[in-house]
Amino acid sequence: MGKLFRFFLLSLALVSCQKPLFENTPRSDAKGSGRDSTVVLPPAAEEPPVPDIYASAFVYPEGVDWQDPGQADVVLFKNGEEVLRVAVEGRPEADRHRIAEGRLWTDACDGNEVVVSCDGKERFRYEGDELLRGFLAVNGIAYTLGQRRGNGGFSFRINGQERFSSPVGTVLDGPEDCEWEGGAFSRDSSGVYYTYGIPIWKGDQLQWEYRVMHEDEMLAMIPAGSIVGGLYDIRVHDGTVYRSELRRSVRSSYCLVKGNTIQEIEMEPTEVPHYLKLVPGEGRLLLKGHSTGIASGKNYCYWLRDVSTVVNMVTDNQPILEMLTDGSHTAYLVEGPEHTVRTLYWDKKTIPFPSDRFRLPSRRCAQYRKGVLAIALSDPAKGEHLLIRDGEVTTLHFNGRFTSLQIY
Numbered sequence: 001m002g003k004l005f006r007f008f009l010l011s012l013a014l015v016s017c018q019k020p021l022f023e024n025t026p027r028s029d030a031k032g033s034g035r036d037s038t039v040v041l042p043p044a045a046e047e048p049p050v051p052d053i054y055a056s057a058f059v060y061p062e063g064v065d066w067q068d069p070g071q072a073d074v075v076l077f078k079n080g081e082e083v084l085r086v087a088v089e090g091r092p093e094a095d096r097h098r099i100a101e102g103r104l105w106t107d108a109c110d111g112n113e114v115v116v117s118c119d120g121k122e123r124f125r126y127e128g129d130e131l132l133r134g135f136l137a138v139n140g141i142a143y144t145l146g147q148r149r150g151n152g153g154f155s156f157r158i159n160g161q162e163r164f165s166s167p168v169g170t171v172l173d174g175p176e177d178c179e180w181e182g183g184a185f186s187r188d189s190s191g192v193y194y195t196y197g198i199p200i201w202k203g204d205q206l207q208w209e210y211r212v213m214h215e216d217e218m219l220a221m222i223p224a225g226s227i228v229g230g231l232y233d234i235r236v237h238d239g240t241v242y243r244s245e246l247r248r249s250v251r252s253s254y255c256l257v258k259g260n261t262i263q264e265i266e267m268e269p270t271e272v273p274h275y276l277k278l279v280p281g282e283g284r285l286l287l288k289g290h291s292t293g294i295a296s297g298k299n300y301c302y303w304l305r306d307v308s309t310v311v312n313m314v315t316d317n318q319p320i321l322e323m324l325t326d327g328s329h330t331a332y333l334v335e336g337p338e339h340t341v342r343t344l345y346w347d348k349k350t351i352p353f354p355s356d357r358f359r360l361p362s363r364r365c366a367q368y369r370k371g372v373l374a375i376a377l378s379d380p381a382k383g384e385h386l387l388i389r390d391g392e393v394t395t396l397h398f399n400g401r402f403t404s405l406q407i408y
Contacts, residue, residue, distance in 0.1 A: 051370045051407050053389055054078055054099045057378075058092050059085070059400040066380040066399060074403075076104040080387050080394045086120040094362060095175050098183075099406040100137035107132055114146065116160065124160030133174040134194055136182030143192050145184050147171050154196060156216060164216035169196040172210070172234060178364040178404075179279040179288075186236045191215050193236035200224040210234060212241050235278040237285040242307060244276040244287060256287060256307055267291070271301065278307070281327025282369075288323060304330060321360055324368040331373050333360060346373055349391055353377070358386060364404040376402035 058072040072092040076084040076099070088096075089108045097106040107116045115125040123142065130146030133154070137143075144157045147170070155165040172195040173184040180186060186193040192215060197208045207224035212234060220241045222234075229246035236242070243257045254265040254273055265287075267273070276289040289303035302323050319335040329347055336342030336355030344351040358377040360366060365376040375388040378401040385402060387394045 051372045052079055052102065053372070053374045053387070053405065053407055054102055055365075055374075055376045055387060055402055055405045056097060056099055056104060057376075057385070057398065057400050057402045058088075058094070059398050062399055064399065066401065069400075072400065074104065074106060075398070075400075077387070077396070078102070079389075080396060084119055086117075094364075094403045095131060097403070098135055098175065098364075099404055099408075100135065100142075100181075101140070102406075102408045103137070105135065105137065105142070116142065116144070118142075126157065126160045126162070128155065130155065132183075133171040134182050134184030135175075136185045136187060136192060138187070143182065143185060145171050145194055156194070156213070164213065166196065166198075169198045169211075171196050176363050177277075178362075178367060179277075180235075188236070188238055190239060193219065195234045198224075212236065232273075232276040232289075233278045235285070237278075237280070237307075242278055242285060244278060244289075246273075258307065265305075268293075273303075276303065279325070281306075281325055284308075284327045286325060286327065288325070290320075302332075322363060322366050324366055324373065326368040326371060326373075329368065329371075329373075331368060333366065333375070341377055344375070344388070346391070351388070351391060351393070353386075357382070357384075361401045362403060365402050367405055367407050369407040372407050374405055374407050376405045378402050 055077045057075050057077065059075045060066060060069045060072050069092060072088045074086045074088055074097050075082055084104055086104060086106060096108065097104060103119050105116065105118050107114055109129055111129050112127065113125055114128055114130050116123050128146065129149045131149065132144050133147045134145030142159055145154060146157070147154045152170060153165065153167045154169060154171050156163050171184050175183045177183055182192065184194050193213060195210055195212045197210050200207050200209055202225065209224040210222040211218055212220040219236070227245050229248040229252065232244040234241065234243040240259055245255055245257065247253050247255050254267060254276060256263045256265060270293045271291045272293045273289055273291040276287060279286050279288045285307045287303060287305040287307055291301045300317060300319055302320055304323065304325060321333040321335045321341060324331045331344065331346040333341050334343040334345065338356065339359065340355055341353050341358050341360055342355040343353065357379045361378050367374050373390050377386040379385065380401045383397055383399050385396045385398065387396060
C-alpha cells in the first residue's frame with residue numbers, strides 16, 4: 001500500500017512538470033463561458049524619429065573673396081556636422097544644387113549636356129541646355145523639370161528619361177519656392193504635378209494659357225484671357241487644382257479658386273497685395289501673402305489662411321523677411337538694417353540677433369516642417385554662420401555662406 005501511494009505521488013509530480021498539450025487554448029472564465037479572459041496589451045507606441053536638419057553651403061578656399069568667388073566646394077552639413085564635400089565644376093551657382101532625402105544632388109551644364117549627380121557620383125546625363133526649376137527625389141527616383149535657355153520650352157524627366165516636353169512654355173515657380181519639397185513640383189499619393197504657361201498673342205496683347213500637368217498628362221487647362229487681372233500661384237493639393245489671383249471688373253478683388261469655385265478674399269479698400277502664395281501645411285493647404293497700405297494705418301500686413309476657410313489674417317507693423325509655418329505653428333524673421341535679420345519670433349519666444357550682421361542668404365535657408373523650425377543665417381564677411389533649430393543656436397565658422405536647408 002505504501003509503495004502504491006509513493007507511486008501515485010511520483011506520477012502527480014511528473015504530470016505537473018509537463019507543459020500543457022494545448023498551451024494556447026483559451027481559458028474559460030469563472031462562469032464557464034469559454035471566452036478568453038487573458039488580457040492582451042497593445043504594443044507600445046514607437047516614438048517618431050527625431051527629424052534631422054541638413055544644410056548646404058558654398059565654402060571657398062581661404063583667402064578667396066566671398067563677394068566674387070571663382071571656385072567653391074558644396075558642403076553638406078547634418079545637424080551642424082560636415083558629412084560631405086563636393087567640388088563645384090565652373091562658377092558656383094546656388095540653383096545648381098539642392099538637398100533631397102538627406103542627400104546632396106548637383107547638376108552641371110556645359111551648354112550641350114546636363115549631368116545630374118548624387119553625393120558627388122553621376123546618376124544620369126542627357127542632351128540639352130537646361131536649368132532645373134523642379135527637382136524631387138522619391139525613394140531615390142529623381143523627377144526633374146528643366147527650363148531651356150534661349151527660345152524657351154522645358155522637359156519633364158524621370159531619372160533622366162524624357163516623359164514630356166514642350167518647345168514653348170515657362171515652368172511656374174522654382175527652387176525659391178522652398179515650402180514645396182520639389183520647388184516647382186507638387187506631390188501627393190497619386191503622383192507629381194507641375195504647371196507651365198504658354199504665351200499667346202491676341203492682336204497686340206500678350207495673354208497666358210496655363211496647363212496643369214499630372215506627370216506627362218494634362219490635368220487642367222486655364223484658357224488665355226480667362227484670368228482678367230493677374231495670377232499669383234497655381235498648385236495641386238489632394239488632386240484638386242487651386243489658384244490665387246487678382247480679378248479686375250468694377251473693382252479689383254483677390255480670389256482663391258478651388259477647381260471651378262471662386263472665393264473672394266476680403267481686404268481693406270486701400271490694401272494692395274504683393275503676393276498670395278499657396279503653401280503646404282502638414283496635410284493642409286494655406287494661403288500666405290504680404291500686402292501694404294492698410295486703412296488702419298499699419299504699413300505691413302502678412303497673410304496666413306487655411307484655404308478651406310480663408311480666415312486668420314496675421315498683421316504686424318514690422319517688415320518681415322520671411323514667415324514660416326508647419327500648418328500649426330508660425331515663426332517670423334523680422335528685417336533689420338540692410339536686409340539683415342533683426343529678430344526671430346517663434347511660439348511666443350523672441351530670439352534677437354546682431355541686426356547689422358547676419359543675413360538669410362536665400363528663402364531656401366529657412367523651413368518649418370515636421371514640427372521643427374530650422375533656419376541657416378550667414379555673416380560671410382566674418383565667416384560666422386548660425387544654424388538654428390527651434391530655440392537652439394549653433395555657430396559654425398567657414399569662408400562662405402549657406403545656400404539651402406532641408407528637414408528630413
